[in-house]
Amino acid sequence: MTEPGAGGAHPDGIASAGSAAPEGAAEGANKADLDRALTVAMSHFAADGYSATKLDAIAKEVGMSKRMLHYHFGDKKELYRRCLIRAAWGFSPPQDFLERSYAAPVEGIRRFVDALYHSMAQNPEAIRLLLRENLDPVLTPGEVTSMRSESEVILQLERLLLMGQDVGAFRPGISATDVVVLIASLCFFRTSNHTTLEEFGAINLLSPTNTEGMRRLTIDAVLTFLTSNIPDSGYESYLTHTTATPHAIHSDDDGYTKDYLSGTSIAEPLIDDIYDDDLEPSGE
CATH class of the missing domain: 1.10.357.10 (Tetracycline Repressor, domain 2)
Incomplete structure (x- = not known):
């Protein structure tokens, strides 16, 4: 699966091999080092959260200078974003x-x-x-x-x-x-x-x-x-992609209007939907 990337950049946000290292930087960083940096950063962000995670701690664990970490991944927020990309794309089968x-x-x-x-x-x-x-x-x-x-x-x-x-x-x-x-x-x-x-x-x-x-x-x-043998509802899918208007209002076959995002209580119509009219006690 090809992860999203731009230009000559690695899809995880790793600078391309042809990029020049910062002036005066003695150490280099190969792809394995940078992959490990993302793995370590993801572990810190996942365990401690964004605010509590320190770039110094990540750099020390990776064995890379903080300066090189900034060079390859930008600031802390960009490193976090790269980790999210890796997380989202890490579930893909081979x-x-x-x-x-x-x-x-x-x-x-x-x-x-x-x-x-x-x-x-x-x-x-x-x-x-x-x-x-x-x-x-x-x-x-x-x-x-x-x-x-x-x-x-x-x-x-x-x-x-x-x-x-x-x-x-x-x-x-x-x-x-x-x-x-x-x-x-x-x-x-x-x-x-x-x-x-x-x-x-x-x-x-x-x-x-x-x-x-x-x-x-x-x-x-x-x-x-x-x-399962559930009757065809006539819908193409249970879920739909977000539209320009994210307000979710749905009218069902019984005429109920359900507003799922406004904060309006929808308990009564939902409960009513559970029970079929045929199950109501006779004489009522």
Whole structure:
């Protein structure tokens, strides 16, 4: 998968090999050193947050001068942004996997979910960093949007879904984004809530046994989601991309208007939607 980058720059923001080092800088930095710098920086940002992370500590752990760190990655905020890019793109399965084709769409999806689960399970610090940015944002919306790029993960998944829907193996109305959100929700929960679940439910989600159990749960959840006999809703997807007007107002078939972003209480119409009129007691 090709990560987003510009010009001769490394997609992670590493200066190209032809760049001149700062005048008087005795040490050089090869790609392995710079990759390690990003790995260490991500670990610090994920564990301590943006404000508490110190460039001096990162430079010392990497074995690189703070001056060289600034040269290759810019200021602290730019280094943080590069770490977020690496975190977001670190979940991609290997390129050769993305280029495979499958005769049976169900098997293709099974292997795809398996690969994506392993990619996320093996990158817990990337998940922690993304969670931090969601809960305590450092970047502006414009800076986050500039990181967005077309993902081969989504494209490959769309191909598998279309193939399965064409042969009747998968139900319509499900997009690649829906499936990725389902997978990520389970994988992010495993990282973000494992302490709470162990303390209150005595379940260690990070144990080898439960890591395997979560893998099976994620695969089966996606396959059930795709193959269940739920009637076609007429929608093309459960989720839609953000439009110019982010106000989410939806009118359902019963005439209820649900405003999900205004802060208006929507509890009553949502509860009413749960119960079918046929279940109401007779005589009322």
